[in-house]
Amino acid sequence: MLTCKEFLNELNGYLDQTVDKELRENLERHVTECPNCFVIVDTTKKTLQVYKGLEPQVIPPEVHNRLMVALHKKMAAEAARKRSG
Amino acid sequence: MPPPSQTEVFDEADLVERAKNGETEAFTELVNRYERKIYRLAKHITQNDEDAEDVLQEAFLKAYSHLADFQGQSKFYTWIVRIAVNESLMKLRKRKSDRTVSMDENIDTGEETVVREIAVWEENPEHQYSQEELRRILEHAVDSLKPAFRTVFLLRDVEELSTEETAEAMNISVPAVKSRLLRARLQLREKLTRQFRRKGDDVFAYL
Ligand SMILES: [Zn+2]
Numbered sequence: 001m002l003t004c005k006e007f008l009n010e011l012n013g014y015l016d017q018t019v020d021k022e023l024r025e026n027l028e029r030h031v032t033e034c035p036n037c038f039v040i041v042d043t044t045k046k047t048l049q050v051y052k053g054l055e056p057q058v059i060p061p062e063v064h065n066r067l068m069v070a071l072h073k074k075m076a077a078e079a080a081r082k083r084s085g
Numbered sequence: 086m087p088p089p090s091q092t093e094v095f096d097e098a099d100l101v102e103r104a105k106n107g108e109t110e111a112f113t114e115l116v117n118r119y120e121r122k123i124y125r126l127a128k129h130i131t132q133n134d135e136d137a138e139d140v141l142q143e144a145f146l147k148a149y150s151h152l153a154d155f156q157g158q159s160k161f162y163t164w165i166v167r168i169a170v171n172e173s174l175m176k177l178r179k180r181k182s183d184r185t186v187s188m189d190e191n192i193d194t195g196e197e198t199v200v201r202e203i204a205v206w207e208e209n210p211e212h213q214y215s216q217e218e219l220r221r222i223l224e225h226a227v228d229s230l231k232p233a234f235r236t237v238f239l240l241r242d243v244e245e246l247s248t249e250e251t252a253e254a255m256n257i258s259v260p261a262v263k264s265r266l267l268r269a270r271l272q273l274r275e276k277l278t279r280q281f282r283r284k285g286d287d288v289f290a291y292l
Binding site for chain 1: 121125149206243274
């Protein structure tokens with residue numbers, strides 16, 4: 001049986017399903033037998049879930065506007081540079 | 086009112102191709118598509134509104150000037166993220182010269198992966214808070230991580246870059262990305278557990 005420390009070191013591989021079959025079976029066995037690691041797996045999964053559900057906030061309109069102004073200036077400058085050769 | 090932009094149906098590669106051919110609207114569409122994500126990323130890394138806005142502008146202006154160099158083997162989005170991460174880290178280093186900003190590999194040795202809080206969460210804790218409260222809780226937790234950890238977490242788990250893309254964007258090794266991601270996830274889990282633990286399990290509370 002894996003120790004909790006060994007289990008934790010493989011936690012990402014377990015969550016992201018990037019571990020091979022044999023290791024995966026060992027990890028699964030540990031989770032069913034160890035209540036602490038079961039809770040850690042569950043709450044880490046939920047942690048990732050809540051973050052993935054977080055939409056980026058709307059960008060402040062003045063920040064967007066200043067970006068557009070800077071971009072248009074840049075586009076005009078590049079176009080002038082190309083025209084002049 | 087103008088009709089909704091037709092460009093939305095084009096995929097990223099089309100837009101990049103058209104932008105390369107001098108269609109400024111295509112590039113503007115790329116900016117509109119990603120500005121919110123880039124701004125969020127810059128804000129979390131720099132933790133400063135002014136710096137984040139500078140990063141946002143510099144990233145897109147640089148991308149525009151260097152569009153011809155963009156090969157299209159990677160996605161445009163990954164490329165712009167990479168530029169933004171670089172700019173953000175430079176800003177951060179300028180503001181703080183302390184060790185916490187270090188992106189080098191030394192940060193990955195020492196400091197055990199400690200788990201202190203083990204408690205079951207409320208069912209769907211995200212439903213117990215308003216969107217605003219939830220956002221504040223989640224952002225506060227991320228912002229309290231060290232820059233090297235929060236940047237890896239943001240790129241892998243929020244922006245959903247691959248391990249390799251994250252390594253490339255931060256200019257660190259793949260093993261470094263992996264070990265930082267593990268610690269970032271565990272630290273966040275720990276912080277959120279303090280917030281989201283099931284009430285009534287307080288016998289385990291130690292604070
Ligand atoms: Zn265990």
